[in-house]
Amino acid sequence: MRHRNKGRKLTRTSSHRRATLKNLATSLFIHERLETTTAKAKELRPFAERLITLARRGDLHARRLAGRRIQDRAVLGKLFDEIGPRFQERPGGYTRILKLGNRRGDAAEMALIELVDRGE
Numbered sequence: 001m002r003h004r005n006k007g008r009k010l011t012r013t014s015s016h017r018r019a020t021l022k023n024l025a026t027s028l029f030i031h032e033r034l035e036t037t038t039a040k041a042k043e044l045r046p047f048a049e050r051l052i053t054l055a056r057r058g059d060l061h062a063r064r065l066a067g068r069r070i071q072d073r074a075v076l077g078k079l080f081d082e083i084g085p086r087f088q089e090r091p092g093g094y095t096r097i098l099k100l101g102n103r104r105g106d107a108a109e110m111a112l113i114e115l116v117d118r119g120e
Contacts, residue, residue, distance in 0.1 A: 008039050021047045022069050028095075029075050029083060033114035041097050041111040048113075052094045055084025086117055 010017055024044045028034045029051075036044070051069060054062040063080055070076045087094050093116065100110040 008043050010039060010043065022071065024048075025051060026070055026072055026075050028113065028115070029070070029079050033112060035100065035110060035112050037103075038097070038099060038109040038111040041113040044113060045095050045097065049092065049094050051079065052083060052087055053092075055079045056088055058084055083115070090117070 010020065012020060020040070021044060024034065024036065024040060025048045028044065028048055034041075034044075047069075051066050054066045058080060063076070066079065067076055070079060095113055096116050098112045098114075100112055102108065103110050
């Protein structure tokens with residue numbers, strides 16, 4: 001039984017899983033869209049949306065909390081200066097996941113995760 005065990009292990013240790021999510025979130029905020037496996041995209045969504053919610057707050061404490069997870073200062077600046085204000089009026093649901101089919105090499109199910117309002 002999986003009572004109170006949420007989240008996917010992604011066949012990684014806990015520290016490796018945490019590092020993977022940090023790197024995926026950093027890449028998502030740089031490029032504003034990311035192609036990855038469906039399982040990783042589904043794990044990334046709540047992680048990234050919490051960071052965007054912190055960026056919407058925009059105060060120093062929120063910046064420091066987000067800085068624990070986003071190590072790159074330029075990306076942290078973009079998150080708080082561009083992405084956070086863009087979603088100021090939106091109550092949630094900042095990302096979308098689109099399934100792309102299976103990867104050719106190992107038939108892993110692939111997905112595209114992107115920010116909803118990409119400034120197009």
